[in-house]
Amino acid sequence: MASKSKIKTYYQLTKPGIIYGNLITALAGYLFASHWHIDLTTLIAMLVGLGLIIGCGCVLNNVIDKEIDSKMSRTKNRSIVTKQVSIKAAIIYGIILGVIGSFILFRYTNNLTAYVALFGLVSYLGFYGFAKRKTIYGTLVGAIAGSIPLLVGYTSVNNYIDLVGLILVMILACWQLSHFYAISLYRKDEYKAAKLPIWSVVKGDQSTSLQILSFIVLFTLFADSLVILGTTGFLYLMVINFIGVYWFIDSYKTKSLMVPKAWGRHVFKTSLTVLLLTSIVLALGPVAP
Numbered sequence: 001m002a003s004k005s006k007i008k009t010y011y012q013l014t015k016p017g018i019i020y021g022n023l024i025t026a027l028a029g030y031l032f033a034s035h036w037h038i039d040l041t042t043l044i045a046m047l048v049g050l051g052l053i054i055g056c057g058c059v060l061n062n063v064i065d066k067e068i069d070s071k072m073s074r075t076k077n078r079s080i081v082t083k084q085v086s087i088k089a090a091i092i093y094g095i096i097l098g099v100i101g102s103f104i105l106f107r108y109t110n111n112l113t114a115y116v117a118l119f120g121l122v123s124y125l126g127f128y129g130f131a132k133r134k135t136i137y138g139t140l141v142g143a144i145a146g147s148i149p150l151l152v153g154y155t156s157v158n159n160y161i162d163l164v165g166l167i168l169v170m171i172l173a174c175w176q177l178s179h180f181y182a183i184s185l186y187r188k189d190e191y192k193a194a195k196l197p198i199w200s201v202v203k204g205d206q207s208t209s210l211q212i213l214s215f216i217v218l219f220t221l222f223a224d225s226l227v228i229l230g231t232t233g234f235l236y237l238m239v240i241n242f243i244g245v246y247w248f249i250d251s252y253k254t255k256s257l258m259v260p261k262a263w264g265r266h267v268f269k270t271s272l273t274v275l276l277l278t279s280i281v282l283a284l285g286p287v288a289p
Contacts, residue, residue, distance in 0.1 A: 009079050010093060013062060014055035021275070022054050022149040023047055025172060028279035029153025032168070032231075035286045045108030046156040050149060052101030053117050057124045059094035063087055064129050072190040113156045120148030136202045139184070143176035144169070150282075164231055167222055168282075174219035175278065179271040181212045185264025205260035212267060213251060220244025223278070232285035239281050247274050 030043055062069070062080045066087070069075035079085045085093075098121065105114035123145035132138030147169045154165050184191060184200040185208055191198040200208040223240045226232045251267050258266060 009084055013059050013079055013085060013090065013093070014097070015058035015062075018058055019051050019054045022146075023051055024276065024279050026050055026149040026153035028283045029150040029168060030156055031153075031283035032286055033154045033157035042109055042156055045104050046113065046153060049101045049104035049109065049114075050117055050152050052097045052104070053121055054149070056094045056098030056101060057121050059090055059097065060125055061129070063090050063094070064125065068194045068196065071194040072187075074187065074190065109156045110159045112159050112161070113152055116148060116155055116161075117152050120145050120152070123148070132196060132198075134197070136197050136199050138197070139177060139180045139199060143173040143180065146176045147172035164226065164229055167225055167229070170222045171219060171278070171282075174215045174222060175271065175275060177215040178212045178219065179268060179275075181208050181215070182264045182267035182271060184208060185212075186261045186268065188261070188264075200264075209255060209260065209263070213248065213255075216244065216248045216251060220248070226285065233289050235288040236281055236285035240278070240285075243274055243277050243281070247271075 026047060027043075030046060031038075062078060065075075066080050069078050070081045075081070080087065080090055102114055102118060105117055123141065128138060128142040128145050131141040150168050150172045151161070151165055154168055155161060158165070181199060184198045185205060188198070188200045188205075192201050199211060220241065220243075223244060224237065227234075227237045247270060250270060251263075254266055255263055257263075
């Protein structure tokens with residue numbers, strides 16, 4: 001029983017929910033780029049390698065954010081904060097995950113894909129880890145890092161980054177910003193307690209709400225641009241616009257009916273469905289009419 005508990009503790013340390021969510025977007029990127037001409041070895045290697053690198057980032061982030069986590073109610077029971085896992089053990093564990101994940105990507109996909117995934121890792125741990133402590137624009141840095149998995153799926157097929165690949169990043173970055181700012185509204189008190197200069201803490205609820213709505217609009221516009229570039233068809237255009245317009249109208253209408261905290265939680269929950277549907281639509285876009 002003790003060993004099972006230890007395994008579960010180390011498993012949870014990788015933040016599996018974040019891993020699986022990112023792998024869904026990576027799968028979408030792969031299917032989008034491949035037009036469903038699937039090389040199973042490449043696909044599995046991409047998902048496993050990327051999953052391990054994301055796990056590495058999450059484990060090491062737990063170490064870096066130990067003090068912050070101890071001040072926030074939703075994170076104060078994490079295993080490093082409670083000393084169930086030592087900092088040394090977590091660092092070794094994270095490095096092992098990163099090394100194995102990198103080896104798999106270099107060996108079984110292509111060098112560009114591995115470098116893109118490692119850039120995402122460095123951005124998340126380094127650039128975002130620093131920025132979120134120092135500036136209200138930390139969320140923007142985090143959104144770019146969080147958009148990398150979609151690009152990893154894309155480059156694992158094409159082995160290049162072009163305008164389409166960059167637009168995929170922007171689609172997911174705009175989704176991330178709306179998603180993160182929604183979290184910052186309903187977790188505002190926790191971020192304030194941790195003394196993090198999150199947009200909602202520094203600029204207030206109204207400004208944050210405007211940011212959310214603006215990035216939902218940009219999310220839709222960037223998604224539409226794939227049609228202009230000829231990579232997706234009419235059905236994709238109809239469905240992605242339905243998703244984007246519904247998300248905006250629902251968010252706009254409910255804003256006046258809820259207090260900011262409740263509204264932020266509502267937008268956050270809706271954004272999870274939007275991400276799943278967007279991943280499906282992107283995956284099917286190139287092969288649909």
